[in-house]
Amino acid sequence: KQEVTQIPAALSVPEGENLVLNCSFTDSAIYNLQWFRQDPGKGLTSLLLIQSSQREQTSGRLNASLDKSSGRSTLYIAASQPGDSATYLCAVPDPYNTDKLIFGTGTRLQVFP
Amino acid sequence: DAGVTQSPTHLIKTRGQQVTLRCSPISGHKSVSWYQQVLGQGPQFIFQYYEKEERGRGNFPDRFSARQFPNYSSELNVNALLLGDSALYLCASSLTVQSNQPQHFGDGTRLSIL
Numbered sequence: 001k002q003e004v005t006q007i008p009a010a011l012s013v014p015e016g017e018n019l020v021l022n023c024s025f026t027d028s029a030i031y032n033l034q035w036f037r038q039d040p041g042k043g044l045t046s047l048l049l050i051q052s053s054q055r056e057q058t059s060g061r062l063n064a065s066l067d068k069s070s071g072r073s074t075l076y077i078a079a080s081q082p083g084d085s086a087t088y089l090c091a092v093p094d095p096y097n098t099d100k101l102i103f104g105t106g107t108r109l110q111v112f113p
Numbered sequence: 114d115a116g117v118t119q120s121p122t123h124l125i126k127t128r129g130q131q132v133t134l135r136c137s138p139i140s141g142h143k144s145v146s147w148y149q150q151v152l153g154q155g156p157q158f159i160f161q162y163y164e165k166e167e168r169g170r171g172n173f174p175d176r177f178s179a180r181q182f183p184n185y186s187s188e189l190n191v192n193a194l195l196l197g198d199s200a201l202y203l204c205a206s207s208l209t210v211q212s213n214q215p216q217h218f219g220d221g222t223r224l225s226i227l
């Protein structure tokens with residue numbers, strides 16, 4: 001059974017810091033991995049999708065890497081800003097039912113001025 | 114283009130009642146999925162529909178049902194509501210059911226059971 005874990009559960013950093021969020025999964029037979037952002041009380045905003053054949057994806061100040069063999073992905077946020085404050089979730093398709101996304105419990109990020 | 118839209122945004126019900134939540138996918142998207150997110154947890158998969166057919170069902174009781182219409186919009190129905198059904202219900206759409214397609218989520222319906 002695929003399980004997704006995110007560490008740390010919460011993170012508080014001063015503005016301007018570069019930071020790394022971690023996502024681990026137990027079954028390496030994944031098709032892709034998606035990172036989402038969720039603001040309080042809101043839905044999910046897709047940030048990056050990494051296909052299983054890719055090692056990383058970049059969008060602006062965000063860079064996500066994928067290492068299937070070790071079951072890990074990292075989301076790197078450069079020069080953090082207060083507007084980056086949100087919960088960040090990673091998700092992978094269930095290997096036995098790829099229509100179903102399995103989510104981690106998220107990392108709650110606070111960037112203070 | 115409009116994103117995934119869900120209605121209503123908030124809903125308050127009492128135990129035993131029934132509720133219907135609605136979702137309109139992004140234009141051109143034929144796949145719709147429903148997720149339940151309890152406070153402090155990641156979303157849990159409930160259903161997926163593609164071309165009006167159910168393609169996947171999560172570990173939820175039969176009180177939960179859904180359908181997809183010819184215009185690809187979808188409804189989620191929950192009967193005999195329990196306190197534990199209080200959650201944010203999220204709808205996601207994607208172009209097809211191919212696993213390389215990203216899923217795009219709406220803002221959800223916040224359901225509170227009294």
